[in-house]
Amino acid sequence: MAGVEQTMWVEVLGEVKARAGEQEITLGPPRQRAVLAILALRANQTVSRAELIDGVWGDAPPASVEGSVHTYIHGLRRALSVSDQAVLTRTGAGYQLVLGQRELDLNVVETRLAEARSLARAGKGSASADLISECLAQWRGIPLSGLPGPFAESERVRLTELRYQLVEERAELMLAAGRHRELVTELGEAVEAEPFREGLRAQLMLALYRSGRRADALAEFEAVRRLFADELGLDPGAALTELHLRMLRSESGLESPAETPPQARPQVPAQLPHEAPDFVGRATELEQLAAWCAATRASGKALVISAIDGAGGIGKTTLAVRFARMVAGSYPDGQLYLDLRGFDPNRAPLSANDALGQLLWALGSTRQRSEPDELVSMYRTVLSDKRVLILLDNAVSTEQVRDLLPGTSNSLVLVTSRNRLSGLVARDGARRLTLGLLTESEALDLLRNTVGTQRIDDDPAAAAELVRLCGYLPLALRVAAEKISGRPDTSLRELVENLHAAQDRLDNLHVDDDEMTSVRSVISWSYTSLDHELARTFRLLGLVRAPNIGAFAAASLIDRPVAETEGLLRTLSEQHLLEPESDRYGFHDLIKVYAGEMAYSEEPPEVRREAIRELMVWYLTGMRAALVRLIKDYPLPPLAIPGTTHPLPDFTTRESTWKWYEEETKNVAALIEHAGEIGEHEIAWQLTWCTYNSFYSTGLMSEWIQILTIALASTEQLADPGPKARILMFLGIGNSRIGRNEIAVEYLERGLSVARGIDNDHLRSSMLANLASTLREMKRYEEGITYAREAVELVKPESPYYQKAGSIDALCELYVESGQPEQALRYAELGLEAARACDAALLEANMMVNVAHAYRDMADMTTAMREYEAALELCVRQGDRYHEALALLGIAELRRRMDQYEDARKHAHRALDIFLELGGEESDVTLAFLASLDTGATS
Structure with missing residues (x-):
């Protein structure tokens, strides 16, 4: 309004906002607002471009970061220009945001706080509290x-x-002024938000006491004592303890925030395993971990890395999970857990690339970059603005872990390993915690927690001998405790004598420094007491290389009804011979070794082979059934062996089917190598074929290529060339996905050579379309078009719609990228019709965007805009964020060609937000586009 001064007001103590007078200012995307925050908190000072880059992007800025800073500064200058003052200025060394003392909320706080403290020094406590x-x-x-x-x-x-x-x-001022009743609710809320701040708790205790709530105070102190013991393994500090004693002499109490459940945080990963209910001891170790975290925060350092090492079964994971759950509330952006399989007896350690893929997937990134360095960069970028707790379990080496460390981040990383990981300490600043055996006192406490205090304390000598025989190893103690609990009428002395005998029988299995030595005899002691069915189930489960197993799969392995199998698995779990994992069960790796030993020593070879083969057939039948449920018109290869006779899970919904398929892919991957080893080559390649959708969607290409290589060796043993062609095609797809296009072309050309000799148009068409797409990635457009046209020519009226859509999509994209839009449009209508007929929404969206590109390149702006908007509507309806961003960027390009720069910028920023959210490499293209808008607008 004319004549009204538009003074500036900036807020940073919440969501960053700005106003000019009464007018709210639109500040743009998150990184643009992050630039404003740096300038505001350093108001009236010069901030260099390098400082802005470090503050917003950290250690891994993109190559186009200079242009991004220019774009964001330009956007802020334009947004803030509604003020009557030139508040954002360029200096020779950087940028400066000019703000008055009362134009930033933090400045107002600092000014009034100085006044409040002056009042307090003058004895005006109540007035100071009000200020x-x-x-x-x-x-x-x-x-x-x-x-x-x-x-x-x-x-x-x-x-x-x-x-x-x-x-x-x-609160201190108000308590001194006798205003305790006003404080109870406010302090309760503050303590709920910060449950371990003992100063706040002491003030709440005093406020409750002075408000006449003595009973509440006494009850609440007991609750906080339990909280500190359970979460920290500590007692409350001296001030709280002293205040409690005064409460008993008619003073104060406490309200426990632990009784208020934390608020749900949607779409935040919460992957920590369940906590051992009988956890004991380790108070010193927990204190040390807590102290390292506190010291790192106090020093202003961003990242805490703690490496926990020790022998197998000693409780590294148990301790790490315990501490992680204690501090999880300090990491509001989620908790990640990943088993790196460093010491799995049946599976190779997880590669760093595949580990990164799993972590990125858990963090919500739905697109993967191809090169290892790009994966690391994306991972660190995603974490740069988050507080995440990351537990990396069972690491085999420093090299396996190093790329999994965030860059500049306020995250916590806990790493467990049987190795010392010295490189992580020397180069990455990790704090090492070496876990020893339990003390005798701690070991006895563990037995008391699981067996009962009286039985242990009635015969202390036998109890002491028992924990010695268990080697003070937590795993062995838990197995032994379950054995004792199952024999309530037998004296502890008799049980110890039985364990002595069991150890004598297994002496010939002992090896110096073998970590199985201290636990094998205890497992044997438990195993020999199992009835026939439980022992058989235990042994056969030891044959399975998969990380876990559900009741339906286990029923096929042991050839028993599902209900009976569920009971057997539950019983083995109750005896600590299996570990429950949601609706599945897994072994501790040391117990798995023992179960395998028993299977090979007590089961005939033909029994072992038949059991594991039936499990593989069950998985193959189940995976095929899931794919049919998930994907209309999916081209399953013919099955050359009979399917399972055992029941499958009920695939009632697409969501439950996909969940089962994705989880079981991990188990299937572990079975493929085993299938090849025992000569089940048909099963090996078919199982591998069924893993495509999971591995491709999660981007775990290195692990997929490993099992594809195994499957390829199996196809060499088969007379039918079809399996070999299919696996070669997948090897081409996998290598192309990680940027090895030359290798991908070699595999695809080999596969095509095999496929040309097979009467299967769909297989040849798929091979040609994938080869064409790989050549497009390499900018070899003419060759790609030749192959894509051949793929389309193989399509017949009776061909599956999925085949038609895939072939035409590859050809359309090649024509658009090679500057032949008219040719693209010739095929697009048929392709879209096929995609819609088989509900292939991703193919439909991709073709719609390419149709719009084609009209754009033909200078038909009206039709192009209509097609982009139609694609945008489809993508929003389907939740397809990636193609939504492509459509938005297409609209932005159209607006630029029409000299509508502001509208172009608006759509490009929307696209950029999505690409950044998805970790899409197109974010760099979009930033460059935005930078070019500034050049075009001012030229």
Whole structure:
């Protein structure tokens, strides 16, 4: 409004916002707002471009970062220009945001806080408290909420800590002024948010006491004592303990935040395994881990890495999970867990690339970059603005772990390994914690927790001998405890004598420094007491190389009804011979070794082979049934062996079917090598064929290529050339996906040579289309078009719609990229019709975007816009974020060609937000496009 001064106001104590007078300013995408936050918190100072890059992108800025800074500064200058003052200026060394003392909420806090402390020194405590209340009112949520980058994360921590310091300072003043009743609710909320701040708890205790709530206070102190013992293995500090004693002399109490359940956090990974219910001891180790975390935060360092090493069965994972659950609340962006399989007796360790793929998938990234360095960069970028707890279990080496460490991040990484991982300490600043055996006292406590105090304390000598025989190893103690619990009428002394005898029988199996030595005899002691069915089930499960197994699969292995199998698995779990994992069961790896030993020593070879073969057939039948349920018109290869006679899970919904398929792919991958070893070559390649959709969607290409190589060896043993052609095609797809296009072409050309001799148009068409797409990636357009046209020519009216759509999509994309839009449009209508007929929404969206590109390149802007908008509508309806972003970027390009720069910028920013969210490599293209808009608009 004319004549009204448009003064500036900027907020950082919550979501970053700005106003000019009464007018809200649109500040743009998250990184643009992150740039503003840095400039605002360093108002009236020059901030260099390098400092902005470090603060927003951290250690892994993209190649186009200079252009991005220019784009964001330009966007901010335009947004802030509604003010009457030139608030964002360029200096020779960088940029400066000019703000008055009362134009930033944090400045207002600092000014009023100085006044409040002056009043307190003058003896005016109540007035000082009121002024601090005004300071606290400036916080409107989490400071710098939603902003990426290391600067925003460190400032979030600092400003949140400042807020709680002010809460404590104000409470002290109000308690001294006799205003305790006003404090109870506020302190309760503060303690709920920060449950381990003992200063706040002491103030709440005193406020409750002074408000006449003595009973509540006594009850609440007992609750906080339990919280500290359970979560930290500690007692409350001296101040709280002393205050409790005064409560007993008619003073104060505590309300426990532990009784208030945490708020649900949608779409945040929560992958930590369940916690051992009988956890004992390790108080020193837990204290040390907590101290390292606290010291790192206090020093301003971003990343805590703790490497926990020790022997197998000693409790590394149990300790790590215990500590992770204690501190999980401090990592609001989620908890990741990954078994790196460093010491799995049946599977190779997880490669760093495949581990990165799984972690990125858990963090919500739905597109994968191809090269290892790009995967690392994407992973660190995703984590740069998050506080995530990452537990990497069973690492085999430093090299396996190093690429899994975040860059600049306020995350916590816990690594467990049987090796010492010295390189992680020397080069990456990890803190090593070597876990020893339990003390005798801790070992006895574990037995008391599981067996009962009286039985252990009635014969202390026998109990001491028992824990010695178990080697003070937690795993062995848990197995022994279950054995004792199952014989309530037998004396502890008799049980110890039986264990002595069991160890004598197994002496010939002992090897120096073999970590099985201390646990094998205890497992044997438990195993020999199993009835026939349980022992048989235990042995046959030892044959399975898969990481876990469900009741339906286990029923096929042991050839028993599902209900009976569920009971057997439950019983073995109750005796600590199996570990429950949701609706599945797995072995501790040491127990798995023992179960395998028993299978090979007590089961005839033909029994072992038949059992494991039936399991493989069950999985193959199940995977094929799931694919038929999931994908209409899916081209399953013919099955040359009879299917299973055992029941499959009920695939009632697409969601439950996909969940089963994705989880079981991990088990199938472990069975493929075994199938090849025992000569079940038909099963080996067919199982591999069934894994395509899971591996391709999650991007775990290195692991997939490993099992494809195994499957290829199996196809060499078969007379039918079809399996070999199919596996060669998948090897081409897998290698192309990770950027090995030359190798991919070799596999695809070999596969095509085999496929040309087979009467299967669909197989040849698929091979040709994939070869054409790989050549397109290599910019070899003419060759690609030749192959894609041949793929399309193989399509007949009776061909499956999926085949038609895939072939035509490959050809359309090649014609568009090679500058032949008219040719693309000739085929597009048939391709879209086929895609819609088989519900292939991704193919439909991709073709719609390419149709719009074609009209754009023919300068038919009206039709192109209509096609982009139609594609956009489909993508939003289907939840297809990737193609939605491509359509938005297409619209932005159209607007630029029409000199409509503001609209072009708006659509490009929307596309950029999606590409950044998905980790798409197109984000760099979009940033370059935005930078070019500024050049075009000013030229």
